[in-house]
Amino acid sequence: MGVSGASGTPYAAAVLRGLLAAGESVDLVVSRAARLTLLDETGISFRDAHWREDLREWLERGADSKPGTFEVDLDGDRVRYWSAGDLAAGPSSGSYPARGMLIVPASTACVAGVALGLSKDLLQRAASVTLKEGRPLVVAVRETPLSGQTLRQLVALDDAGAVVLPATPAFYAGATHIQDLVDFVAGRVLDAAGVPHGLYRRWKGELGSGSRPGA
Numbered sequence: 001m002g003v004s005g006a007s008g009t010p011y012a013a014a015v016l017r018g019l020l021a022a023g024e025s026v027d028l029v030v031s032r033a034a035r036l037t038l039l040d041e042t043g044i045s046f047r048d049a050h051w052r053e054d055l056r057e058w059l060e061r062g063a064d065s066k067p068g069t070f071e072v073d074l075d076g077d078r079v080r081y082w083s084a085g086d087l088a089a090g091p092s093s094g095s096y097p098a099r100g101m102l103i104v105p106a107s108t109a110c111v112a113g114v115a116l117g118l119s120k121d122l123l124q125r126a127a128s129v130t131l132k133e134g135r136p137l138v139v140a141v142r143e144t145p146l147s148g149q150t151l152r153q154l155v156a157l158d159d160a161g162a163v164v165l166p167a168t169p170a171f172y173a174g175a176t177h178i179q180d181l182v183d184f185v186a187g188r189v190l191d192a193a194g195v196p197h198g199l200y201r202r203w204k205g206e207l208g209s210g211s212r213p214g215a
Contacts, residue, residue, distance in 0.1 A: 001026055001102045002123040005033025006142040008105035008167055009041045010179075013059050014186035015104045015140075018197045020078060022190070027091050027098065028055075029123045031084045033107065051081045062179050084121045091126040100136030101127055104189055105167055108143050108150045115153035115160075137162040138192045140185070163192045173201040 001019070003012045012034075019026050030038070035046045042061055046054045052074050082089040090096040103110060103123070110123065119125040130137045139162050141154065154164045165188060169181035180200070187199035 001104065002029045002031070002110075002126060003034040003038075004031050004103060004105060004107040004110035004123060005037050006105040006107035006110070007037060007041065008140075008142040009034070009038045009058070010062055010182045011140060011142070011167055011185050011189075012104045013061060013063075014179075014182050014199070015102060015189050016055075017059055017063060018186055018190045018199055019195060022195050022197060024195060025078050025080075027080045027082060027126075029082050029084055029089075029091065029126060031110070031121060031123050033109070048081075048083050055079065055081070062182065082122055084123055086122055087119075087125060089122050092122060092129065094129050094133045096129075098130070098135060100138070100193060101130040102138045102140070102189055102193060103127060104138075104140040104186075105142035106139045108141070108147075108153075111139065111141055111150060111153050111157065114139070114162075115156040131160050131162065134161065136193060138165055138189055139163065140165045140167050140189050142167040165189060165192055172203060 001016065003009070016026065030046055038044055038046050038058065042058060044054055044058050056074055082091060091098065113120055113124040114127040117128050119128050127137060139157055141164060143150065158164050167185045169175070169184050173180070173184055175181050175184065183199040187197055190197045190199070
C-alpha cells in the first residue's frame, strides 16, 4: 500500500485498518509529500526510525478504540514499512511476492508519475512493478476539479489495467458521522482489491433504506 501527498490521510488509515482486520499483511510506503500532509491533517510526524508508534497513533485516529487499545499487533510482521527513498526495497522488484497494490490517497503528481512510468520513488516504482507483473493496482485519486491532463493520465492507467477509484463518498449507506463517509471510500477500495470488510452498509435495492437506522 502506498500513501501519497494528496489530502485524505483518514482514507489511508481506514484502508489500513480494514486490511489488518481482514488478516492481510501489508507492505507500506509513505511518500515524503504524504508525511507533510499527515502532519498537517493529524499533527503526527511520521518518522522512519519510529514508524511503528507513529503508525499506531495514526490508525487510532477515527477508530472505535481509545488511544492505546488498538488491537492489531504492529510489533510483528503484519506490517513491513519501506522508506520511500529506498529503491532497493523489496516492492521495487517483480520477484517480491505481492497480491497487488493500493494507492490511497493518490495525488495528481503520483498519478502522473505512475502513468508515465517515472519511478522517481519507491511508491511509483512499486506501482510500475504491479502493472508490469499484471497484478491489481487500485488508485484512489483525490483531487477536484480534474484537469484534462490528469484525466488523460487516469485513462492511461485504466488502459494499463489499473482500477481508477475516485475518493468519492456516497450517502445511501446512512452515514451519520464523517468517519462513515471515510469508511465508505475505504470499503470501496477494499472491494476493488477483493478484501472482505464490514465498513459500510451495502445497497439492498430498497429506496430510503439509508435513512432508516440499522437497515
